[in-house]
Amino acid sequence: MTELNETHDPSLRSWVESANDEANGFPVQNLPYCVFRRAGAGDFRPGVGIGDRILDLDALAKAQPFTGDAARALAACQGPELNALMALGTAAWSALRLALSRALRQGSALRDTLEPLLVPQSEAEFAVPARIGDYTDFYISVHHATAVGRQFRPDNPLLPNYKWVPIGYHGRASSIGVQQHFPRPVGQTRPSQEGGAPAFGPCARLDYELELGVFVGTGNPLGRRIAMEEAESHVFGLTLLNDWSARDLQAWEYQPLGPFLSKNFASTISPWIVTLEALAPFRLPFQRAAGDPQPLPYLASSRNTAAGAFDIRLQVSLSTGRSREQGAPAATLSRSNFRHAYWTVAQLLAHHTVNGCNLQPGDLLGTGTLSGPDVSEAGSLLELTQGGKAPLSLPWGESRTFLEDGDEVTLSAECVKPNYPRLSFGASVGRVLPALT
């Protein structure tokens, strides 16, 4: 999906006026998917974002305005999840994008059909947009891996496998949500003296992780790998993902089988999936730093070298109980960019399936924390505060090492370049509630 087509024409404008406002980030060139309903009313259904509105695709499907592949794809946009659309593949996705682009452009003959089917985003509530069969989290920022590794192994921060293996592990699908408010997790932490009993209580080192999530479109049968050349054709789109982490629980539990209760209490995505096709104008070459090993052949393709990476700007911001009381704006904690990742989306799929593991429509792959090369670009408090040793000062007079009750973390992302409308990923918003007793 690196090819540009008429849907990427930067001069296109929509008859939905708010879509033409740069600040909004949902121009007719974006068309991100969600699952929504009018707050408290009716069934959840697929929608597509345009300006400050959502086009109700379930209702549109009933109107049957399209033909061919686009009609087939639109017919799959019914029910409370996008899995059926995700299963159809690139031809159907592209056809629906083109049909929606044409229908939402200024001068569209379908305006009268579509206009009654627009719902203000401010009146909507959102659901997780797919039935996520399996959730896998990767670890593809070498900057994050190095910064975290340094806290455990100062002399040897990066393990020997890191530059060869796209490190990943399975996560919990059931606790993924949108706009989550969740209680601070409780659990065991390392004994204060060696050989003693562990402590038990509310997590004292609660953190966020700034990630992107990759929604799998078409899957692969068990036993058949996905080759690099085809990998991106299996990807439906990208979302924001906050992989909340309980650092003190993690340090005690993670050997030898990896993180478990330190991660699976909540993971918050954005309601929006920006399609791979919408991101075509923001592709970048993928290159390894001098001295780094080249990927093994099963992780390499000419297409990946030419345009495997993405220019997606990322941001984390924080509000607290006190800041909201004072009416202070949320504080930006860090900015990063997906372009700094050590592995590409295509490599994640090729690696995940090289052993025959089957992916299914709606599966979610997290990138891992997307820290950039500079310490100010770190995607977690663990890094920003040097493991809690260097508190962050917040503009309204508080400071933080790790998250406190009432803290609300917002992840956002955007694609920006000259002479092209700004694309937004919406936001992942989650808030920490006090631990349950």
Place this chain on the structure above:
Amino acid sequence: MTELNETHDPSLRSWVESANDEANGFPVQNLPYCVFRRAGAGDFRPGVGIGDRILDLDALAKAQPFTGDAARALAACQGPELNALMALGTAAWSALRLALSRALRQGSALRDTLEPLLVPQSEAEFAVPARIGDYTDFYISVHHATAVGRQFRPDNPLLPNYKWVPIGYHGRASSIGVQQHFPRPVGQTRPSQEGGAPAFGPCARLDYELELGVFVGTGNPLGRRIAMEEAESHVFGLTLLNDWSARDLQAWEYQPLGPFLSKNFASTISPWIVTLEALAPFRLPFQRAAGDPQPLPYLASSRNTAAGAFDIRLQVSLSTGRSREQGAPAATLSRSNFRHAYWTVAQLLAHHTVNGCNLQPGDLLGTGTLSGPDVSEAGSLLELTQGGKAPLSLPWGESRTFLEDGDEVTLSAECVKPNYPRLSFGASVGRVLPALT
């Protein structure tokens, strides 16, 4: 579910003659669930095993032979998965078990209704009996953890957290199957010299793991833990689970986030779920060895101490291409017992949810390899062959360190005690095919 009731009366006999044959293991006291269809015909549907037959519960539901809770539970036994029944809870499960027990006993007035709904097991094919939303694998045999740890850390085999934390991690749900034939996985393995490039090719150290699987019945909402006292009421039943493992892939990939491609290419369960209620006569006290720490309060209950464990005999057997050609019987590789586990089923649920993680009906929890205290009771080749150093001799003249192409591994389990019919778990059967190129 430690209480005995009329369904556990050892003198009960069924009008299905084969159910009264000890060799069979599916007496009227067992009544395990499955999802099946006549081979190649019709839709998959819930069934219950009786003797060498399966009672078609979908067809029985249409006949509406029961009333009250049993009728409500039976009505949930339609469609290709047991999730709806699993979600109903203990009162419904018990009522259905009692109604089925009465209907299948000698002298039942419902014999004429049920007899046409019996399908020979030999004519059935099976499906995974539930939509498994999330699969978690634990590590609850201290004997396995010690034996494996010794290969990596001879002086310090057991990590400091082991006797405090029921170690677990998330696994892959999509690749769980029944009666699987799967290609040998391919992947990266450790470089032959430090700092060199990893090798890439078919796994050379392919292993099985003898486990039980716990099917979750009713779940819990996100943020609300399940207390020890209630934990077993959330468990629907137990199955066999072979957690195939690629040891060479695992050794290279698993730091720092745990096993990934070394485990997720296939996991084979038995088609049968033996309910917790059926296992009531085989409960045992749960006690810690002298000198071991007592579980933290959130992992303790008087009920767990009194009867938290299970007396379930386990067995692994192997056939190979050559043994099947020669008509030789499969070789028994080891025998073990679930009673040796370091943590109980109730503790797994209490631990999994203590941080607020939500379980859902149909979730599967693996126990981890159930090795016993003696080396002959080891549940994997890694242990039985001391990491490949001590090949096993097979009766037909071959030997094995790890699995070769064509090898078929069968896990089986049974409950046996004097004056009670033998209960079988059926079998988990999987075969290794050559790696795909």
